[in-house]
Amino acid sequence: MQVYQETLERRFYEDLQVPVHGCVIGNIPSEVLSKIPCAWCNKDKCEYLELTKKNLCLKYQGPGKRNEDAAAARTLFPVPSCCAIFYFEIKVVSAGRDGFIGIGLSAANVSLNRLPGWESNSLGYHGDDGNAFRDSGTGTPYGPTFTTGDVVGCCWNLMKGVVFFTKNGLALPIAFRNVAGILYPTVGLQTPGEIVEANFGGQNFIFDLLTYAKQEKLDLMSRIYGRQLYLEDNKLMNDILDYLVHQGYTCTAVSFSRDTNQGEWVNEELQKAVSRHSICSLISHGYIDEAMKEMEQVYPNVCQNRKVVFQLLCQKFVELIRKGKVDKAVELGKTQLVELVTCEDDSENASYLNEISSLLAYEDPSNSPASYLLDYSKREAVAQILNDAFLQAEKCPRLSRLESLVKHLQVLLEKLVTIQDAEASLLSLQDFLIR
């Protein structure tokens, strides 16, 4: 049993998805994605530093005599506040004369003549003594020293507000807690010959960031999934049934309602669903005339809806062209469609009519720039418009409860990320859809 349990957990673990964008972990908005740290900024660096290798490599060229000769560099963009985890590494290419090298984070206003950690609003891990510094020139013993050839990383877990460092792929303990604010990846050098090269995710990290991130995500999920859930009796069952009926999966709905003893309600609702879906399925197969005929019988009110009728006739026009019945298409366009456009005075409709009319210009429309209009997805779109109109006519909610819940969750997660909830950026709807 133990073995099976482990197999199950391993499979779940492997399927677990973590959004990685270079040095940033989390589902962050695309406008933020274009502003993540990826190199040192040639303006926000001390003059003693020489910048090479696509702004990743820093070499100390100052006097290197006093503390004030220290030289720091920051990235152009700060760590995005809405991400879950941030990580970058430096390789010590050369420890130079004394190896006074610091890696960490600092705010934009921190002096560039200091190693990270010495000043307020900065923190860092220093190679010569292995000490951790925060807002002070006095460090506390933290980790091993580091020197030429070592790869050192800085990890900020924004969900927990903690920072720890790594050395040659191994995680060191947590160095700082309650870390918050707008901070930039920072590195500081102090003596001649010191050279470090940064990696902001352009290459694979030495530290196994993905495994760490997965573990953090599991942590978060077990916290959320461990909650108590108070639901009305049969809530899930009803939601499932509501969905099946709403989407017209009639056979499944009948079978499910039999197993759960909810037959009566279902029969009535299913009748409606069956007729909705038989019409929509005609459209999906391109039988527009047949669909309209059935619609006149079952939903006479919807036939008065000019917007819906226009969409249907446009699709009919497209289907005629697909079959090569250009004459009939032209006839349809000239009479009914033009009429609908003029009396509605709807610019959107008018431009769509122009769009589909362009199909007439080509000898082989399926190999023309307008061929996208012939795509079957257009049929589905019209079927969806119709389905919505039918639901409205029956005064049914447009969405099933399940769909409403899922959409609401989607919007919640999006909004949480915009207000910089680091945890939410690790979650997505896909978590519930793996495999």
Place this chain on the structure above:
Amino acid sequence: MQSTTNRRVFSKEEWEKKLSQVQVDRRDLNLLVMNYLVVEGYKDAAEKFSEETGLDPGVDLKSIAERMAIRTAVQRGEIDKAIELVNDVNPLILDSNPSLFFHLQLQKLIELIRQGNIEQALKFAQEELAPKGEENPVFLEELERVMALLAFEDRATSPVGFLLQQSQRQKTASELNQAILTSFAQEKDPRLPNLLKTLLWAQEQLKSKAIFPEMDINTGVLSDPPRE
């Protein structure tokens, strides 16, 4: 009362507009539904759903049938039959899970008491269950609770009367169902409840920083956000 200053406000109209812009793939919803049907063991429905959606149930539907037969047996109080069926599927399930096996035997004891087979119940308890209780204090406590049923004239209304309710059978059946799923290296919890938990969590998180229409997860209806 929480201060509403500095909290962003999303009106219902704004929120609904946002909702209408979100695209949810029909296939994704279908996956959630299929997962529910399979894990909860609705074999026929899962089969039909697979036909209607073209979705692969992801498991051998025969295994659902086996699980359901076992679940039904427990729910009817036919514990010996259930044990036999589980062992047909995989004898390791009970062998490697003493606590589950003990709970099944306890359920059998409850069924004997329910039937008024007191003599047989006592014999079964002494021979099969008491030795296990001696080894394990948790088992002993559970056994004593069931034995307490015998002390009451009107067992159903006694303090331990809940043991005779259908929900007790359900509990045992669920435990067994989960163990069988685990033995298939299959998920044992449907995902839908976790999705709802995540939704509630997300609402709480957002509530601390914004005012927005919350959804009642039972009805799926959006509330009007409180006025500033």
